[in-house]
Amino acid sequence: MNWKKTHFYFIIFGIVTSIAFSQNSIDTFLKPADSLNLNRKKTVILTETIIGTASLVGLNQLWYTDYPRSKFHFINDNAEWLQMDKLGHSYSSYHLGRFGAELLQWSGASQKEQLIYGAGLGFTFLTAVEVLDGYSSQWGASIGDVIANASGTALYVTQELIWKEQRIIPKFSFQKSPYASLRPNTLGSTWQEQILKDYNGQTYWLSINLKSFAKASKIPKWLNIALGYGADGMISGNGEIPDNLVGFQTTKKRQFYLSLDVDLTKIDTKSPVLRTLFSVFNTLKIPSPTLEYTENNGVKGHFIFF
Secondary structure (H helix, E strand, O other), rough: HHHHHHHHHHHHHHHHHHHHHHHOHHHHHHOOOOOOHHHHHHHHHHHHHHHHHHHHHHHHHOHHHHOEEOOOOOOOOOOHHHHHHHHHHHHHHHHHHHHHHHHHHHHHHHHHHHHHHHHHHHHHHHHHHHHHHOEEEEOOOHHHHHHHHHHHHHHHHHHHHOOOOOOEEEEEEEEEOOOOOOOHHHHHHOOHHHHHHHHHEEEEEEEEEHHHOOOOOOOOOOOEEEEEEEOOOOOOOOOOOOHOOOOOOOOOOOEEEEEEEOOOOOOOOOOOOHHHHHHHOOOOOOEEEEEEEEEOEEEEEEEEEE
């Protein structure tokens, strides 16, 4: 499945969630229930069902109706975009699941329900979108996408079961690339579109909390080290040069990063509003000094990299 569709609905879900919380800024409302609150639980389930259903119906009408239908089929797109789209699926599945689990925690639901019904939200939604892809002649269901979706959910659930906390958090960052202007229809014509479409400008991170692995140290509990992956030089997913760019030469390359980061959820605050905002924005990597490695250019440093 094309990652830009997934990313689009992931952003919508995050915005709707943050707006819903920010408009109800009363601390007693935002504070998680100490025991099961059935009204809250029903509200969470109903809200997630409505948003998920509306998103799938809207996606089907706005995206797929412009292309012919087909019998359900699979495609193998694992080699495309240097796997950047697969990281996008994993990232999205993780955070949709995390939001779902945290909403159930707010309702006072048990940990079992949080992990089964909340954390499974991302995988369930993205798998439903994959089914829509499977019936479209333009695309097709991708086993690689399904595996990536499952890995994001598994990363969240496994950490909760083992550590009762999230020590390793997927994060996202973006910088404009020079390739979008060459293929604006594919890579985006505006900055907002490019965030979703231009894999050359995207970086995905695993942000690791140092204090969680060294409890006795004096390391600030909010300080993280981040391992990043990006790719550059991609005009198309499969490496083909379009007719209007015949003669254009580019070399695809993988980029690996080592950086510092902040776990916003580890910042001490008694404000439920701030805790909610920190949870939402903890999806993004904090700009900081970074080392970059590529096979052709070796290691180089960035004073600030996002």
